[in-house]
Amino acid sequence: MGFRRRLRRQPPAPQAAPAPPPAPAGPPAALVLDALGRKCPIPIIMLAERIREVQLGQIIAVQADDVAARTDIPAWCRMKSQTFVREEALPQGGWAFHVRRDY
Incomplete structure (x- = not known):
């Protein structure tokens, strides 16, 4: 004669409220460069040409x-x-790459 296990039904777990989208970390970008669809080295060239458009300490974002x-x-x-x-x-x-201008 075999053993039978009796399974207990667990009550359903309470549904957690959806988490809000994460807030961007750090200060917002002063300038956003759109290099989407461009291949290397164009995103770097765009960054190098335009980083001086933001003040020291400000952020430039390259998409x-x-x-x-x-x-x-x-x-x-x-x-x-x-x-x-x-x-x-x-x-x-x-991706968006955030770079702070230091000089």
């Missing part, structure tokens, strides 16, 4: 969907003594 930008923009910041602040995923695809 790009080329995966090379994920390594190129932080590397450019290190070479040019600018601060790479963050990378943010864009809802339409790609």
